[in-house]
Amino acid sequence: MLKLEVCGLGATKTTNIIKEKFAGQVEVINDADRIAVRKVKNGEADFYLGSCETGGGASLAAAFAVLGFKNCLTVSRQGVVPNDKKIRQMVYGGSHKAFGYVHTHTEKVVPALVQALLDKAEGKPE
Amino acid sequence: MEGIITSFEFPLWARTVVLVLICAWASLLSHKCISNFNDGARPVFPELMEGRMSRAEFAVVVTGMGFGWVLAGFSQWLGTGLIACHLTLIATDCLGAWAPNKYAALGIGAAYGLLCAFGTEAINAAFTALPHNFLNDLTNISTPTLPIFCMFPAVAIAGQFGAKEGIITGVIEAIVYIICTILGSLTIGSITISLYPYTFAMLAGMICLIVYAVKKGNESGEVEADEEEENMFSKNAARIKSNWKYLCVQGALNALGIKILAQAYQPYVLGAAVLANDMVPFYIAMVGVIIAFIPLIVSTSLATGVYQAVGLTSVMLFGALAPTWWLAPVFGFAAEFVEIQLVGLLGTLLSKFPELSKSGDHIRAAMSATLGLALTIGAFLAANATWGVVGIMIVGGFYTLNEMTGNRLPKTAVGPFGAVIVGIVYNIVLALGLLG
Numbered sequence: 001m002l003k004l005e006v007c008g009l010g011a012t013k014t015t016n017i018i019k020e021k022f023a024g025q026v027e028v029i030n031d032a033d034r035i036a037v038r039k040v041k042n043g044e045a046d047f048y049l050g051s052c053e054t055g056g057g058a059s060l061a062a063a064f065a066v067l068g069f070k071n072c073l074t075v076s077r078q079g080v081v082p083n084d085k086k087i088r089q090m091v092y093g094g095s096h097k098a099f100g101y102v103h104t105h106t107e108k109v110v111p112a113l114v115q116a117l118l119d120k121a122e123g124k125p126e
Numbered sequence: 127m128e129g130i131i132t133s134f135e136f137p138l139w140a141r142t143v144v145l146v147l148i149c150a151w152a153s154l155l156s157h158k159c160i161s162n163f164n165d166g167a168r169p170v171f172p173e174l175m176e177g178r179m180s181r182a183e184f185a186v187v188v189t190g191m192g193f194g195w196v197l198a199g200f201s202q203w204l205g206t207g208l209i210a211c212h213l214t215l216i217a218t219d220c221l222g223a224w225a226p227n228k229y230a231a232l233g234i235g236a237a238y239g240l241l242c243a244f245g246t247e248a249i250n251a252a253f254t255a256l257p258h259n260f261l262n263d264l265t266n267i268s269t270p271t272l273p274i275f276c277m278f279p280a281v282a283i284a285g286q287f288g289a290k291e292g293i294i295t296g297v298i299e300a301i302v303y304i305i306c307t308i309l310g311s312l313t314i315g316s317i318t319i320s321l322y323p324y325t326f327a328m329l330a331g332m333i334c335l336i337v338y339a340v341k342k343g344n345e346s347g348e349v350e351a352d353e354e355e356e357n358m359f360s361k362n363a364a365r366i367k368s369n370w371k372y373l374c375v376q377g378a379l380n381a382l383g384i385k386i387l388a389q390a391y392q393p394y395v396l397g398a399a400v401l402a403n404d405m406v407p408f409y410i411a412m413v414g415v416i417i418a419f420i421p422l423i424v425s426t427s428l429a430t431g432v433y434q435a436v437g438l439t440s441v442m443l444f445g446a447l448a449p450t451w452w453l454a455p456v457f458g459f460a461a462e463f464v465e466i467q468l469v470g471l472l473g474t475l476l477s478k479f480p481e482l483s484k485s486g487d488h489i490r491a492a493m494s495a496t497l498g499l500a501l502t503i504g505a506f507l508a509a510n511a512t513w514g515v516v517g518i519m520i521v522g523g524f525y526t527l528n529e530m531t532g533n534r535l536p537k538t539a540v541g542p543f544g545a546v547i548v549g550i551v552y553n554i555v556l557a558l559g560l561l562g
Contacts, residue, residue, distance in 0.1 A: 034425075080194075107532075
């Protein structure tokens with residue numbers, strides 16, 4: 001079971017999507033961002049998903065501070081929404097712990113992102 | 127009463143000078159990694175400062191993060207006639223990032239300020255030369271702003287505390303609004319207070335927000351920041367403080383800018399307030415904005431050592447509140463100075479009460495949702511004024527297309543852009559003589 005911390009402007013929508021599409025496979029936790037990133041650092045949760053207006057500011061601020069820039073990835077930003085394949089490449093191509101996206105892109109980004117994280121954790125090929 | 131602002135209290139030359147100064151200075155501060163406007167690009171600055179990225183790589187990332195926002199800023203100008211921070215300061219982030227040295231940063235920034243001031247004037251002139259000047263139709267875009275935006279406290283409460291609490295707040299706000307419209311004004315002794323409906327509705331909502339927040343209390347409890355993190359925060363707070371002279375000048379310029387409307391912040395709310403000749407809704411909205419943005423700005427600033435170009439946005443409130451234009455920069459300088467001294471303390475407070483940043487998220491989500499809806503409806507009204515059902519069809523198509531392709535354009539920009547497209551197409555059809 002994958003444990004995801006979900007924070008930010010799109011947290012409610014993200015949580016609903018994950019609960020609907022990945023029931024039984026993913027556990028969602030909704031801590032405040034500063035607590036969430038620390039849990040990811042300590043290994044109490046696997047990944048951090050944050051959303052905001054820009055995809056890389058408020059969504060990942062706490063993650064940058066605690067997990068470091070290297071471990072954070074801006075998945076989507078204003079004007080740029082990657083497709084499912086690209087999101088999969090981004091996840092498989094790095095070892096990021098925290099992912100940021102624009103909250104209005106939640107419906108496009110979250111299913112592909114969580115699917116990729118799940119498959120990668122289970123050792124499935126890209 | 128609603129519309130876009132075309133007549134300004136202060137002349138074009140004065141606004142241009144201030145805008146040029148704002149842009150030049152902001153570009154310099156972005157170049158020197160002292161402050162930037164795009165909260166999403168801020169975390170990239172340490173990569174340049176600590177040598178992990180070259181200036182070119184850095185500039186590419188900053189520009190990539192900013193492009194959509196400059197478009198949003200342009201649509202804000204179309205809808206309000208005000209040159210908003212998104213049009214100026216997001217661009218100066220990028221220009222400062224690209225600039226090879228500080229003189230170039232100042233120069234390019236100043237040139238961009240000139241372009242904004244005269245470019246918008248030129249477009250205005252071009253509008254009047256069209257067969258059908260649809261600038262007047264675009265004034266409809268801001269018509270629904272205040273009625274819908276004033277409901278943001280209820281939406282924020284619904285998001286954070288539940289639908290029931292949200293509905294209760296919404297009903298309270300509506301009742302307050304109606305009472306204010308019926309009474310009109312209140313006379314206590316010899317003093318008459320005008321009861322501006324939106325002002326008091328928003329105020330009632332904000333009070334509800336505070337009441338619920340206090341009642342629900344702090345659920346997650348304190349967290350102890352580890353030592354590494356503490357060190358980073360205090361080092362970065364010290365860096366921001368050491369740049370106080372640069373930042374306070376920016377604060378002073380921003381405050382002057384908003385006072386004489388050379389540059390706007392929250393342009394749709396500001397524009398509606400200016401046109402209604404009642405600035406109080408803007409002041410109250412700004413209090414909400416400041417509360418909502420503190421967690422975001424403080425945490426990104428303390429994580430990077432790079433401050434926000436408009437600070438915690440209090441300079442916008444104090445600049446607008448200044449009784450005369452020359453007091454505005456004084457207020458702005460002082461407000462920015464106080465902010466900078468408080469950043470470290472606010473950071474500690476946020477670590478102690480992590481739920482506060484969640485409240486900030488909910489308020490910002492609510493503002494984004496209400497404004498997005500208001501501007502979308504406004505865009506339909508504008509398109510309808512230009513070209514009736516054909517206009518509605520085009521904006522509707524544009525909106526749903528954006529939705530289906532994953533909201534590439536921000537919700538606050540897609541409607542206004544659709545309305546502009548309607549205006550352009552309508553003019554082309556008129557020019558071709560296809561319509562009587």
